[in-house]
Amino acid sequence: MRLDVVTIFPEYLEPLNVSLVGKARARGQLDVRVHDLRAWTHDRHNTVDDTPYGGGPGMVMKPEPWGEALDEIIESGVGEPGDGGDGAVKLPALVVPTPSGRPFTQALAVELAERPWLVFAPARYEGIDRRVIDEYAERLDVYEISIGDYVLAGGEAAVLVITEAVARLLPGVLGNAESHRDDSFAPGAMADLLEGPVYTKPPQWRDRGIPEVLLSGHHGKIARWRRDEAFRRTSHNRPDLIERCDPAVLDKYDRELLAELGWEELPGGRFGRPGPAVEE
Ligand code: SAM
Numbered sequence: 700m701r702l703d704v705v706t707i708f709p710e711y712l713e714p715l716n717v718s719l720v721g722k723a724r725a726r727g728q729l730d731v732r733v734h735d736l737r738a739w740t741h742d743r744h745n746t747v748d749d750t751p752y753g754g755g756p757g758m759v760m761k762p763e764p765w766g767e768a769l770d771e772i773i774e775s776g777v778g779e780p781g782d783g784g785d786g787a788v789k790l791p792a793l794v795v796p797t798p799s800g801r802p803f804t805q806a807l808a809v810e811l812a813e814r815p816w817l818v819f820a821p822a823r824y825e826g827i828d829r830r831v832i833d834e835y836a837e838r839l840d841v842y843e844i845s846i847g848d849y850v851l852a853g854g855e856a857a858v859l860v861i862t863e864a865v866a867r868l869l870p871g872v873l874g875n876a877e878s879h880r881d882d883s884f885a886p887g888a889m890a891d892l893l894e895g896p897v898y899t900k901p902p903q904w905r906d907r908g909i910p911e912v913l914l915s916g917h918h919g920k921i922a923r924w925r926r927d928e929a930f931r932r933t934s935h936n937r938p939d940l941i942e943r944c945d946p947a948v949l950d951k952y953d954r955e956l957l958a959e960l961g962w963e964e965l966p967g968g969r970f971g972r973p974g975p976a977v978e979e
Pocket of ligand 1: 795796797798799820821822823824825826827844845846847848849850851852853854855857
């Protein structure tokens with residue numbers, strides 16, 4: 700997979716040389732190219748921002764450097780492996796981190812991991828002149844993505860978050876390909892639940908033991924215990940996930956546990972918790 704990042708702080712992306720992403724780069728599984736947006740400015744001060752039309756506080760990133768940068772990066776895909784060998788332009792998807800984007804989720808990480816080429820456009824100041832996003836949306840798939848309901852000073856940290864979540868899903872990047880199967884939010888048999896607690900050796904630490912079932916060697920009982928713990932944790936920390944849970948993936952024991960945790964089966968099989976009585 701190829702990743703390009705255009706930023707005014709290339710050094711902010713140094714962590715892409717470390718750990719899982721760094722190793723994937725070293726093995727050639729990830730081709731990461733970080734670009735300094737100021738390389739596409741032409742004035743003495745390498746200006747990338749200007750005052751907002753309509754007034755107001757803050758500055759807005761100018762469209763010209765972004766346009767030149769993105770054109771050059773897109774053009775560099777011609778003739779690269781994966782362009783079909785016919786000279787047709789291989790096009791990236793453009794990822795624009797912004798607090799006003801769609802929420803970043805595991806499902807979106809899975810979708811991005813299937814793309815051969817992502818170009819990230821992390822902004823600073825009040826964001827990028829809207830015409831840049833509108834212009835490239837005519838040629839590319841554009842993902843405007845928020846990593847959470849808070850405002851950072853710039854999009855570089857969001858690029859690191861998205862890259863790490865995507866990279867660990869690529870074939871061969873994680874040592875154990877099964878590792879992400881049971882992760883929190885993993886779609887499938889675990890019903891999009893949070894992962895329950897995990898333990899390792901020693902069996903006794905500061906008078907604290909580990910749940911006996913984990914020593915039983917009984918795979919069925921261990922799987923049941925893990926699933927129960929996942930339901931307990933999800934019910935406590937993320938009741939919204941229980942409400943959204945597909946009833947088709949719930950077995951008899953899941954339903955009993957949910958009832959024990961105070962959930963009620965609603966018409967249609969979904970679960971809800973009785974709220975406080977509303978006074979008329
Ligand atoms: N005025 C903008 C707003 O309220 O939507 C916030 C701009 S923020 C100070 C500067 C940049 O940081 C954004 O353009 C975006 O690239 C990045 N950023 C900030 N918070 C983010 C978040 N929650 N998710 C993704 N990117 C974020």
